[in-house]
Amino acid sequence: MNDGDHNAARHDASLGGFKQIALQVVRHQDEIPGGILDLIFMFLEVGDPSIHPDAALGRTPPQNLDGGRSAVHSGNAPAALRQPKRVSSGPAGEIERAACLQFLRRLHHQRRRREFKILRSALAGTIPPLPPVKVHIPDYVPAAHRQFAIVSVMRILLCGLAACLAAAQASEVASRTLANGMKVLVEEDHNIPNVAMYFFYKVGARNERPGITGVSHFFEHMMFNGAKKYGPKQFDIQMEKNGGNNNAYTSEDVTVYTDWFPKTALNLMFDMEADRIRDLSFDPKMVESERGVVYSERRTSVDNNNFGILFEQLRAAAYTAHPYHWPVVGWPSDIESWTMEDLKNHFRMGYAPNNCVMVVVGDVSSEEVFSLASRWLEPIPRHDPPPPVRTKEPEQIGERRVVVKKPAQLPIEMIAYHVPESKNPDDAALSVLETLLAHGQSSRLYNRIVDKEQLALNVNVFRQESLDPGLLIFLVQPRSGIDPGRPEKALFEELERLRTTQVPEQELRKAKNQLLADHYRELKTIADRANLLGTYEVFYGDYALLFSLGKRVEAVTAADVQRAARQYLGEKNRTVALLVPEQEK
Numbered sequence: 001m002n003d004g005d006h007n008a009a010r011h012d013a014s015l016g017g018f019k020q021i022a023l024q025v026v027r028h029q030d031e032i033p034g035g036i037l038d039l040i041f042m043f044l045e046v047g048d049p050s051i052h053p054d055a056a057l058g059r060t061p062p063q064n065l066d067g068g069r070s071a072v073h074s075g076n077a078p079a080a081l082r083q084p085k086r087v088s089s090g091p092a093g094e095i096e097r098a099a100c101l102q103f104l105r106r107l108h109h110q111r112r113r114r115e116f117k118i119l120r121s122a123l124a125g126t127i128p129p130l131p132p133v134k135v136h137i138p139d140y141v142p143a144a145h146r147q148f149a150i151v152s153v154m155r156i157l158l159c160g161l162a163a164c165l166a167a168a169q170a171s172e173v174a175s176r177t178l179a180n181g182m183k184v185l186v187e188e189d190h191n192i193p194n195v196a197m198y199f200f201y202k203v204g205a206r207n208e209r210p211g212i213t214g215v216s217h218f219f220e221h222m223m224f225n226g227a228k229k230y231g232p233k234q235f236d237i238q239m240e241k242n243g244g245n246n247n248a249y250t251s252e253d254v255t256v257y258t259d260w261f262p263k264t265a266l267n268l269m270f271d272m273e274a275d276r277i278r279d280l281s282f283d284p285k286m287v288e289s290e291r292g293v294v295y296s297e298r299r300t301s302v303d304n305n306n307f308g309i310l311f312e313q314l315r316a317a318a319y320t321a322h323p324y325h326w327p328v329v330g331w332p333s334d335i336e337s338w339t340m341e342d343l344k345n346h347f348r349m350g351y352a353p354n355n356c357v358m359v360v361v362g363d364v365s366s367e368e369v370f371s372l373a374s375r376w377l378e379p380i381p382r383h384d385p386p387p388p389v390r391t392k393e394p395e396q397i398g399e400r401r402v403v404v405k406k407p408a409q410l411p412i413e414m415i416a417y418h419v420p421e422s423k424n425p426d427d428a429a430l431s432v433l434e435t436l437l438a439h440g441q442s443s444r445l446y447n448r449i450v451d452k453e454q455l456a457l458n459v460n461v462f463r464q465e466s467l468d469p470g471l472l473i474f475l476v477q478p479r480s481g482i483d484p485g486r487p488e489k490a491l492f493e494e495l496e497r498l499r500t501t502q503v504p505e506q507e508l509r510k511a512k513n514q515l516l517a518d519h520y521r522e523l524k525t526i527a528d529r530a531n532l533l534g535t536y537e538v539f540y541g542d543y544a545l546l547f548s549l550g551k552r553v554e555a556v557t558a559a560d561v562q563r564a565a566r567q568y569l570g571e572k573n574r575t576v577a578l579l580v581p582e583q584e585k
């Protein structure tokens with residue numbers, strides 16, 4: 001037991017039994033299989049949505065690793081302010097105990113003796129003893145039965161969770177559109193006295209053109225360099241003085257500003273945000289210095305980064321016509337030559353209030369937020385947003401291959417397939433498909449390529465939200481001495497298997513469970529919820545769809561997955577980028 005555990009346990013004495021159970025579970029976590037631990041945690045969290053596993057673990061919550069502001073993709077939004085939450089007492093405690101008891105019974109009936117014993121000892125003293133179960137419990141439970149039991153308990157839990165979240169949260173979001181067209185979403189959460197305030201500007205690399213690529217990301221930097229009322233660096237200084245923190249990210253589709261602060265700073269935040277949207281400074285000296293900063297960011301994150309450069313080349317090859325062809329950070333020659341006029345034009349259209357969705361989650365009342373929004377933001381006049389993107393990427397008619405030669409220890413391979421935009425009905429089937437292929441160690445690709453055949457150190461899959469048709473990308477890192485062709489061949493065989501044979505029901509269930517558990521975990525903090533609400537409003541056209549994701553995932557059938565695999569994972573639709581290590585000169 002480390003100091004953290006001691007402190008957490010001491011602190012815990014005043015918080016009632018529920019958190020102690022979580023702590024006990026954590027202490028025994030080496031004895032509990034990973035899956036069941038997760039399950040228990042999830043269950044505990046449903047019992048009391050205000051408990052945070054990090055608080056239960058008594059460890060420092062993970063912080064945002066990206067200290068500076070960088071061009072990240074919307075899928076990797078900045079990590080949340082993960083503050084331990086208060087644990088409720090009173091009637092909620094009773095409900096928690098009842099829920100734990102029910103869970104314990106289920107474990108008992110499923111003959112999962114080890115988990116049962118551990119949880120029972122953790123619960124000792126907080127619940128009445130269980131009556132003995134009179135059935136004979138064999139020591140050996142056939143694997144198939146055991147798996148079925150786990151699968152079915154997860155199904156029950158997840159379905160319950162989905163229904164509960166959908167009912168509890170969709171209606172708790174208040175929404176209003178200001179007279180200037182800015183959309184405001186508010187979710188009240190009074191568990192901690194903090195607020196997350198996110199601004200989604202619907203402007204990104206797709207609204208650029210050759211000659212001005214990278215300009216959206218440039219404004220992600222410029223927005224911190226001073227406006228009329230709050231001068232250079234004042235945004236950060238005032239924020240920190242008031243105990244807040246901020247970040248921002250730019251993708252192909254959006255530029256997002258993220259503020260987290262104590263509720264006492266709410267009025268100040270509105271004042272500062274309104275100031276920089278309305279009256280951003282274009283001081284030529286500042287523009288030149290920030291141009292240098294962005295250029296050096298490009299050198300670090302793309303030119304001298306093997307993953308960065310390979311990703312850039314992959315996208316440039318996969319898209320020949322659509323603006324997703326160019327990188328978010330911009331081509332070097334464009335960064336060097338944006339003019340003041342380019343910058344002003346881009347800012348005017350991108351930062352039109354009618355091109356923005358603002359999301360506030362935290363210790364606020366929606367009426368308070370709407371009234372501050374009408375005071376500070378509504379007077380900012382609307383203007384023309386970015387023109388629609390007309391160019392559609394033509395259908396790919398044959399595999400494309402790109403080779404990048406760079407000094408490196410090992411080769412890297414990225415394999416991309418064109419897939420539809422987030423709003424497309426196939427979105428859920430694709431999420432299930434990518435999960436069963438490459439999420440976690442029991443996934444098909446990991447299991448075969450990394451575990452069994454030991455051809456690669458890792459295999460991953462990525463797909464980010466997109467307004468226009470995007471990419472499903474596999475990342476393979478072949479082992480030393482292994483020809484990249486071998487893991488590639490194994491990967492293609494697995495995709496072919498998915499195209500020709502339907503996924504067994506149990507595997508489909510597992511993928512859905514994983515996907516849903518990840519999704520519900522994502523809803524935990526105010527910052528993550530602010531990010532998700534904005535993401536759903538912008539990419540799916542309605543924030544409320546966030547709360548019905550469970551339903552959409554549940555509806556995916558094995559036939560849907562096979563159809564999606566057939567439609568999108570074909571050879572002609574594929575772009576392969578390979579980084580070949582080169583000796584350093």
Ligand SMILES: [Zn+2]
Pocket residue numbers: 069070071217220221294297
């Ligand atoms: Zn940056």
